[in-house]
Amino acid sequence: MNAVLLHSREIAPQVKHFVFEVPELERLDFMPGQFASLSADLGGRRITRAYSIASPPSGNCFELCLNRVADGIFSPYLFRLQPGDSVEMQPPLGFFTLRNPDHDMLMVATGTGVAPYRAMLMDYLGRGGKSQTTLLFGARYEPGLLYRVELEAFERRHATFHFWPTLSRPDSAWTGRIGHVQAHLDSALDGRTNLDVYVCGLKAMVDDIRARLKSRGLDRKQIIYEKYD
Numbered sequence: 001m002n003a004v005l006l007h008s009r010e011i012a013p014q015v016k017h018f019v020f021e022v023p024e025l026e027r028l029d030f031m032p033g034q035f036a037s038l039s040a041d042l043g044g045r046r047i048t049r050a051y052s053i054a055s056p057p058s059g060n061c062f063e064l065c066l067n068r069v070a071d072g073i074f075s076p077y078l079f080r081l082q083p084g085d086s087v088e089m090q091p092p093l094g095f096f097t098l099r100n101p102d103h104d105m106l107m108v109a110t111g112t113g114v115a116p117y118r119a120m121l122m123d124y125l126g127r128g129g130k131s132q133t134t135l136l137f138g139a140r141y142e143p144g145l146l147y148r149v150e151l152e153a154f155e156r157r158h159a160t161f162h163f164w165p166t167l168s169r170p171d172s173a174w175t176g177r178i179g180h181v182q183a184h185l186d187s188a189l190d191g192r193t194n195l196d197v198y199v200c201g202l203k204a205m206v207d208d209i210r211a212r213l214k215s216r217g218l219d220r221k222q223i224i225y226e227k228y229d
């Protein structure tokens, strides 16, 4: 099936938010947190890449949050798409979805790894989910805190949701958390081992967080992760 780009906008340097529609469907069914695979013939080769859907199910539309990998193949192609252009897609797949919505949850992300959490949180908080949920979100600079306005609004509206941004290269005006997500893992856990921890982003961060969680006594079933590379 084909997805048609409705619009896109830059939300940070080299990061765009895309809204697509699948005209041949009335509803695109998926679980918040799943990804869509997009394909195109580029330079004589068939290229397919996975992208976490950044929005909860809504008719036949879906949203993506994409980083432009400077020397990449597919992401620069998607950045060049104009409204009305279409791209081939496969139906959403994946197991990076909320497992136990009644457990406390810690969600750890860097960069565009926040995309599936946006979908999960819009859905879960929108349905009145009440488990203690912390999003520990790392970026280098303040503009890289993608969807910050929305996430701060979630925090104001939902007493059980806690947004913990952290910057590894803050400027002098930043008064929030500093350092990588790893630096704040223990305070986010707060001694708890009876929670589910979700981790999403590039392999190095995901593997490091998983190792730390295991050494803090979490069982592998409590650690749900998605690696982007």
Ligand SMILES: Cc1cc2nc3c(=O)[nH]c(=O)nc-3n(C[C@H](O)[C@H](O)[C@H](O)COP(=O)(O)OP(=O)(O)OC[C@H]3O[C@@H](n4cnc5c(N)ncnc54)[C@H](O)[C@@H]3O)c2cc1C
Binding pocket: 035, 049, 050, 051, 052, 053, 065, 066, 067, 068, 069, 071, 072, 073, 074, 075, 076, 111, 112, 113, 115, 116, 202, 226, 227, 228, 229
């Ligand atoms: C399940 C899954 C979900 C994904 N969801 C997203 C998403 O929501 N948003 C998104 O931007 N990417 C996402 N990715 C990564 C995406 O599939 C591509 O790998 C990425 O767009 C690079 O493709 P490319 O062809 O431009 O680069 P390639 O030519 O394939 O080059 C790959 C290089 O890009 C690096 N890379 C991969 N992803 C990223 C990234 N996000 N940021 C920085 N460097 C990266 C890799 O380490 C590698 O060095 C996801 C990957 C998987 C497996």
